[in-house]
Amino acid sequence: MSDADIVLNAERVGMTFEAANAPPVTAIADIGFQVHRGEVVAIVGPSGCGKTTLFNIIAGLLEPTGGRVEVNGEPVHSATGHVGYMLQKDLLLPWRTVIDNVIIGLQVRNTPRKQAEAIAHELIESYGLKGFEHSYPSELSGGMRQRVAFMRTLAFSPDVILLDEPFSALDSQTRLVLQSDVLRIIRERQCSVVLVTHDVGEAITMADRIVVITSRPGRVKSIHPVNIAPEQRHPLKIRKLPEFTALYETIWSELGIDLAA
Amino acid sequence: MANAEIVGRMPEQTADRKPAKASQRSISAPWFAQGKILFLQLLLIGGFLLLWEVAIRAEWIKVYLYGQPTGIWRELVKGLTSGTLLRDTWVTGKESILGFLIGSIAGSAAGLLLWLSPTAAAVLRPLLIALNGLPKIALAPLIVVWFGVGIESKIAVAAIITFIVAMITSYAGTQEIDGDYLKMLKALGASRLQMFRMVIVPGSLPWIASAFRLNIGFAMIGAVVGEYISADQGLGYQIYYAGTLYNLNAVWGGILALMLLAVLLDSAVGWVERRMKWR
Ligand SMILES: Nc1ncnc2c1ncn2[C@@H]1O[C@H](COP(=O)(O)OP(=O)(O)OP(=O)(O)O)[C@@H](O)[C@H]1O
Ligand SMILES: [Mg+2]
Numbered sequence: 001m002s003d004a005d006i007v008l009n010a011e012r013v014g015m016t017f018e019a020a021n022a023p024p025v026t027a028i029a030d031i032g033f034q035v036h037r038g039e040v041v042a043i044v045g046p047s048g049c050g051k052t053t054l055f056n057i058i059a060g061l062l063e064p065t066g067g068r069v070e071v072n073g074e075p076v077h078s079a080t081g082h083v084g085y086m087l088q089k090d091l092l093l094p095w096r097t098v099i100d101n102v103i104i105g106l107q108v109r110n111t112p113r114k115q116a117e118a119i120a121h122e123l124i125e126s127y128g129l130k131g132f133e134h135s136y137p138s139e140l141s142g143g144m145r146q147r148v149a150f151m152r153t154l155a156f157s158p159d160v161i162l163l164d165e166p167f168s169a170l171d172s173q174t175r176l177v178l179q180s181d182v183l184r185i186i187r188e189r190q191c192s193v194v195l196v197t198h199d200v201g202e203a204i205t206m207a208d209r210i211v212v213i214t215s216r217p218g219r220v221k222s223i224h225p226v227n228i229a230p231e232q233r234h235p236l237k238i239r240k241l242p243e244f245t246a247l248y249e250t251i252w253s254e255l256g257i258d259l260a261a
Numbered sequence: 262m263a264n265a266e267i268v269g270r271m272p273e274q275t276a277d278r279k280p281a282k283a284s285q286r287s288i289s290a291p292w293f294a295q296g297k298i299l300f301l302q303l304l305l306i307g308g309f310l311l312l313w314e315v316a317i318r319a320e321w322i323k324v325y326l327y328g329q330p331t332g333i334w335r336e337l338v339k340g341l342t343s344g345t346l347l348r349d350t351w352v353t354g355k356e357s358i359l360g361f362l363i364g365s366i367a368g369s370a371a372g373l374l375l376w377l378s379p380t381a382a383a384v385l386r387p388l389l390i391a392l393n394g395l396p397k398i399a400l401a402p403l404i405v406v407w408f409g410v411g412i413e414s415k416i417a418v419a420a421i422i423t424f425i426v427a428m429i430t431s432y433a434g435t436q437e438i439d440g441d442y443l444k445m446l447k448a449l450g451a452s453r454l455q456m457f458r459m460v461i462v463p464g465s466l467p468w469i470a471s472a473f474r475l476n477i478g479f480a481m482i483g484a485v486v487g488e489y490i491s492a493d494q495g496l497g498y499q500i501y502y503a504g505t506l507y508n509l510n511a512v513w514g515g516i517l518a519l520m521l522l523a524v525l526l527d528s529a530v531g532w533v534e535r536r537m538k539w540r
Contacts, residue, residue, distance in 0.1 A: 059448045081450020091445045095463045104459065105449045156449070 007072055007192045008035040008058065008160050014066030014217075015053050027053040028218040030067070033211050035160065038190040040183075042203035045213030046255060051196045054218070055162045058194070059085045072159055081108070084158035088165045090149040092137040098148050099124065099133040105156040116155075123151045127185060143174035150182060154189070161186070163195045167202065176235045179205060187230060200251045204228070204244055205235050212254050221254055328509030336514040345499075350518050352495040353484050356412055357526065360419020361480035367420075368427025369469045375428075376435040376461050377453065393429050397422040397479070398486050405490045415492065419483035423476040427469070434468025435461050470534045477530045481523055496522070 010033055016026045028050035035041050043051055056062040058069050060080040069076045071083065084105075092101045099120050106116035124133055129147060137145055146166060153161055166182070167175045183206050186193050197203050203210050204226055212221045228243055238244050310330045316322050317329040324332065340346030375382040401418045408414035442460050451459065488497025496515045503511035 061444060061447060080447050083448070085445070085448040087441060087445065089441060091439075091441055093442065093460065093463070095466075104446070107459070108446070108449045108451045108455055 005036040006034045007037050008194065009070040009073075010034070010054075010058065010067070011069075012067035013054065013057060013064050013069060015050065015057060015062070016065045026217040028213075031213070031218060031220055032067070033220060033223065035192050035194060037192055039209070040186060040193045040195060040207045042195045042197060042207035042210045043213060044197060044200060044203050044210060044251065044255065045218060046215040047198070049213045049215050050218035051213065052164055055085065055164050055194075055196065058160075058162060059083050082159060084153035084156070084161040086149055086153045086161070086163050086166050088168055090137070090142075090145040092145055092148055092152075094137050097134045097136055098129065098140070101137065101148055102151045102155050105152060109156060111156075119155055120151070123155060127151060127181065141174075142170055143178055146170060146178060147181070150185075154185070154191070159192065161191050161193045163193060165196055165198065168198065175202075179235050182206075183233060200248055200255075201239065201244075203251070204247055205233055205238050210247075210251065212251060224251065325507045325509060328513045332510035333513045333517070336508075336510045337517070340514060340518075346514070346518060349494060349496045349499050349515075350522055352412065353415075353481075353488065353497060353519070354522050354526070356415040356484035356487070356495065357419055357477070357480040357522075360416045360483055361423055361477055361526075363416070364420035364423030364425075364480065365427045365473050365476045368424035369431040369472065371424070372428040372431030372433075373435060373457075373462060373465060375432045377457055382432070389429055389432070392425050397425055398482060401483065401486045402490055405487055410491045410493065412495075415484045415487035415495065415497075418487040419480040422479045422483045426476055426479055427472045430472035430475075431465055431469050434465035437468070438464040473530055474527075474534050477526050478523070481519070481526070485519065 010031060012030045012032050014026070014029045014031070016024050018024045031050075031054060033041065043054070045051055053062065057064045058071075058076065060076050060082065063077075074082075076082065093104070096104070099117065102120040102123060103111075103113075103116040106119065107113075111119075121133070124130060127147060127150075129144060129151075132140065132144065137148070140148070146169075150166070153163075163182075167178055170178060179202060185191075195203070195206055207226055210224045210226060212224070213219065214221045224247060226243075226247065228238065228241065232238060232241060313327070314330045317324050317327070337346065340349075375385065400421060404418045404421055405414045408417045438460060442464070443456050446456050446460060484495070485497035485500075488495040489501045492498040496519050500512050500515035500519075503509075503515065
């Protein structure tokens with residue numbers, strides 16, 4: 001892949017939180033990685049290593065204390081709206097119906113309502129929530145809610161999608177279904193995605209490359225390409241491949257060393 | 262004046278409910294149980310009124326200190342036939358409703374707008390805390406001095422009390438909203454005004470609705486206390502005036518009319534409130 005294909009470029013990004021009556025906390029230090037167009041990059045690391053902090057910086061919600069982030073070659077300076085950011089919580093607005101939740105990103109951009117609804121209808125139909133357009137979030141299951149949150153992220157076609165542990169609150173069955181659905185959708189639409197997860201198996205199933213972060217302060221420990229063909233990436237079948245097992249053990253031992261240290 | 266009628270006719274009514282209860286035996290249990298509760302309630306009120314009347318007639322207690330059920334009934338009939346009872350209820354009702362609407366709407370808007378300006382919120386915080394702790398009715402004499410003896414001063418008392426309650430409650434509502442909703446919207450590129458429209462206003466509606474529910478009571482307190490202080494009409498004035506003359510029957514009559522007004526206004530606001538709540 002050429003440099004022209006780079007949609008997200010993080011260079012030596014660092015974040016130190018200063019507190020009035022506590023010693024400063026360095027959450028991340030010198031984190032650098034790239035995401036190419038249509039690529040899925042997973043970030044794994046121990047709890048508290050600064051993954052959410054990194055996402056907040058990429059999304060423009062937080063100004064880093066060091067380094068820089070570029071999306072499509074443009075620096076991110078406390079500007080927002082250039083990436084789709086999906087948090088662990090679905091954050092659906094309880095007073096809005098499914099369709100009104102899906103179009104909120106388009107409303108923020110002042111897209112005409114008719115056009116926004118057409119986009120939302122297409123998403124809702126192709127991703128299995130037809131018939132629920134006018135339901136309220138409280139009437140949906142956890143998996144359905146997370147699907148709606150994902151559609152809200154897709155609806156305004158962001159250049160980069162950030163997924164922060166999107167499946168961690170779901171039961172294991174729903175989780176597997178959602179993993180393969182989301183994987184199919186991001187391949188179909190050729191989205192560029194950064195996925196944070198604690199689940200190494202999930203990272204291997206979904207990602208083209210995996211970035212392993214050390215415990216606090218978070219630094220890039222290693223980057224592993226995942227050489228598994230798309231048609232073999234079935235959440236259950238993939239686990240039987242020797243490549244999967246080998247990578248799984250490598251990454252676990254890298255995380256394990258950090259845990260022991 | 263349904264209340265007044267029930268109170269006045271209580272002894273006979275309990276008497277002719279007894280056969281009704283007997284015939285309900287054949288009906289299903291919940292109905293029977295409901296009828297039984299109603300019967301016991303009527304029996305309690307009827308018994309109480311009867312005991313009260315007997316105590317007055319036997320001169321165990323003094324009528325000028327307690328009033329008398331038949332006397333209250335006569336006052337109510339007199340008030341109704343001369344039209345003064347209806348007129349005074351209308352005056353107090355008008356003061357309460359106008360004060361309630363002005364105070365609650367303006368107060369809710371002010372509380373929401375405080376979210377838009379954190380500087381203004383920070384500057385006003387000590388004042389809000391002080392006003393929140395203050396028994397707001399203590400402001401009534403001041404307001405009556407400023408706005409005069411007319412109906413305006415009662416509207417003003419009700420409006421100012423309900424304004425404070427609505428502002429504090431709706432501002433508290435904006436602060437209760439999960440910050441992650443705002444983070445999500447900000448990541449989508451929303452401006453502060455868009456966050457206000459899309460999250461803050463709809464998210465605070467349940468708090469605003471409960472402020473409205475509380476406020477109808479506060480508005481009535483404001484109007485009645487305003488009338489106690491200085492007025493020439495209204496239920497509060499009639500109650501106060503009758504009290505100074507030791508006409509306890511008229512005091513009770515006024516209180517019953519206030520109760521009925523309170524029930525009416527409260528159920529009207531409750532009806533609107535149910536429409537305002539999402540979920
Ligand atoms: N606003 C803040 N002020 C001070 N410290 C913070 C702040 N935000 C995060 N931190 C600290 O930075 C570190 C990284 O937090 P972060 O939430 O980014 O970790 P994470 O990798 O997402 O963790 P998890 O896997 O549990 O979600 C933590 O130690 C946290 O306490
Ligand atoms: Mg996190």
